[in-house]
Amino acid sequence: xxxxxxxxxxxxxxxxxxxxxxxxxxxxxxxxxxxxxxxxxxxxxxxxxxxxxxxxxxxxxxxxxxxxxxxxxxxxxxxxxxxxxxxxxxxxxxxxxxxxxxxxxxxxxxxxxxxxxxxxxxxxxxxxxxxxxxxxxxxxxxxxxxxxxxxxxxxxxxxxxxxxxxxxxxxxxxxxxxxxxxxxxxxxxxxxxxxxxxxxxxxxxxxxxxxxxxxxxxxxxxxxx
Ligand SMILES: Nc1ncnc2c1ncn2[C@@H]1O[C@H](COP(=O)(O)OP(=O)(O)O)[C@@H](O)[C@H]1O
Ligand SMILES: [Mg+2]
Numbered sequence: 537x538x539x540x541x542x543x544x545x546x547x548x549x550x551x552x553x554x555x556x557x558x559x560x561x562x563x564x565x566x567x568x569x570x571x572x573x574x575x576x577x578x579x580x581x582x583x584x585x586x587x588x589x590x591x592x593x594x595x596x597x598x599x600x601x602x603x604x605x606x607x608x609x610x611x612x613x614x615x616x617x618x619x620x621x622x623x624x625x626x627x628x629x630x631x632x633x634x635x636x637x638x639x640x641x642x643x644x645x646x647x648x649x650x651x652x653x654x655x656x657x658x659x660x661x662x663x664x665x666x667x668x669x670x671x672x673x674x675x676x677x678x679x680x681x682x683x684x685x686x687x688x689x690x691x692x693x694x695x696x697x698x699x700x701x702x703x704x705x706x707x708x709x710x711x712x713x714x715x716x717x718x719x720x721x722x723x724x725x726x727x728x729x730x731x732x733x734x735x736x737x738x739x740x741x742x743x744x745x746x747x748x749x750x751x752x753x754x755x756x757x758x759x760x761x
Contacts, residue, residue, distance in 0.1 A: 540738045543656070543691050546584025546614070547577060549757030550731075553746065559738035563682050563692045563711060567704035568718030572729065573750050574695040576612070577718070578659040580754045581693060583614050586623035590656035593649055597665045599630035614754045625653050633666065639673040642666075643680055650688050657691050664696035664705055675707055682711040704734070713737040719745065731757055 542557035551557045558564065568574050582592035596605075605626065609615045620626065632645045650658070667674045685692040694712070696705040709715050714736040720727050729748035733741045747758045 542739075543590070544584055544588070546580045546587075547755055547757060548753075549746070549759050553733055553742040553757070553759060554736050554739050555741070558691055559713065559736065560691050561686060561689045562713040562737070563685055563694065564714040564716060565704065565708045565712035566693050566695045566716050566718070567698055567708070568695075569697060569720060572718040572720045573748065573755050574718065575661055576750060577755045578661050578693055578695060579609055579612075580614050582624050582657055582659060583616065583619060585657040586616070586619040590623075591653060592624045592657040592659070593627060593653055593655040594624060595627045595629050595646065595649075595658070595660045597629050597633060597660070597662060599628055602626040602628075611752060612754050613752050625649070625655070629660075633669050639670050639677040639680070642670070642677065643684065646681065647684060650684075650690070655690060657693075658685060659693045659695075661693075661695045662697060663694040664708065667707075678707060678711045709735075718748065 541560045543560045544551055544557045566574050566577060578594070582594055585592045602620070606617060606620055610617065627649055629642070629645065632642060636642050636645070666677065670677050694708060696708045698704050704715060704717055715734040717732045717734055719730045719732070721730065729750065730745040731748050732745045733743070742759060746760070749756045749758065
């Protein structure tokens, strides 16, 4: 049986949950409500790549200047500000999304960044807000985007917030090779974070919710806790 290539996620505890790392290339949906740690997870994934010489493209759909992002991130130990703007490129898609006449223009803007920067890792955070902007084109956009990242041989993480009543956005699960869900569940008067690998093509993986902790050290999983 041919072994599938894997890349390390940079999330302590996660690679061990899926036999050594994310299957590569692949598109992963990272789903969770607000404040569950999606952006932290994505940045840790990109800084891990930067550390081992893999370039990463971070697309945001919010118009937030990179300096702001860096200011919040700098509380984390895993962040090396020098890498930001070097191995990690921050691209604000909000202007493109506002001005584009259709999904083709959005896809072209994304692809031109991929062509020039040649990333091994890509993040779109959050991708789910595009639904309101692209409307009927959203599903076609997602499908084309997934095909594109496959052609360019990247490990891609897209983040999405589920609508009330469902644990993850279904339309994103369709295009994803893997689905990871982060929960922030009420336990009495407290909240407890956990993570579950719901699906991961090309590998066996741990099932069920595993405890998560976010601290200065970033996003950490404590399997079996
Ligand atoms: N330095 C830190 N130490 C501990 N927890 C932190 C730190 N920075 C952020 N957090 C936690 O992470 C949460 C934000 O995570 P974030 O990755 O922005 O979530 P999301 O992108 O899912 O909304 C904060 O609400 C806070 O609980
Ligand atoms: Mg976020």
